[in-house]
Amino acid sequence: MLRNSAGRLTVLASTVLMLVGVVSAGAAQAQAPGGPITYSIDFSNPRESDDNNLPEPYGEVVVRAPWGQQTALWEHPDRDINTPTLPRYPLYGGAEHRYVPHPVTEVCAFVGEDDTGINEDDVLADGCVPYTGPGRYTISAEGGSVTITVYDFG
Template sequence: MRFKSVGRLAAVASAVLLLLGGAATSAQAAAPGPVAYSIDFSNPQEQDDNNLPEPYGRVWVQAPWGQQTALWEHPDVDINTPTLPRYPDDGPYSVRYADHPVTELCALVGEDDTGINDDDTLAAGCVPVEGPGTYTIPGPDGSVTITLYDV
């Protein structure tokens, strides 16, 4: 009877080690560290004075267990939401430190429309991160494109 219990315990321990080994491998591929990025906001329906979006919301990177690091965020301040077609607007890229593995890139970004129009949704959702590259998160009214230069 004791041998059966030990055998089951060994089988469970082996399965756990296999699972942890796979998790460690994927965590090593996207280890904690600096994230260099830029963000482009697109709203093809924008038809105000400058034809540029006034985005608000949040863009972030996420760990497998849900921990998040914000890359960009701005509140909706109605008529005072600034025009921002690209972030950062004063350089080629920005850098944030993520103290967790990065496996997803997420965005929930609206676009302020004043007057009789409802606000647009530029991006809503997450995409898997497989390293540096360009990732687009679509929404019903536009998209947000994030370029990861280093992750």
């Protein structure tokens, strides 16, 4: 009888451990989605007043995970008079693709606009917004805005 009870207890314990392992694995998979992201970025500076009235953005646009890990969607250094004009990324329509190895909870833009020789640089975007799925995310600052359109993720 004692041997029978010990056997049943062992089977019960094994079953519980197996279920805990399955639940943990499922939770880990639910917490770690990632995959390709398809997006485009529009830069807007209404105060731009040079020859072509188009912005020369520099800085970075990223997506962040809940624990702070981030993946750059676009980045460019400030090269003063050599910062290229870029009203949209990618420049000629369409969308860009990048692999993001983590879940996304925020879309962030920290983007300035080069005005070397005319006046001080403008700030187009400085901050983050919560990611809620495919759609448009506009991040603004006193000099303009940056709109990130996410077409697909995952």
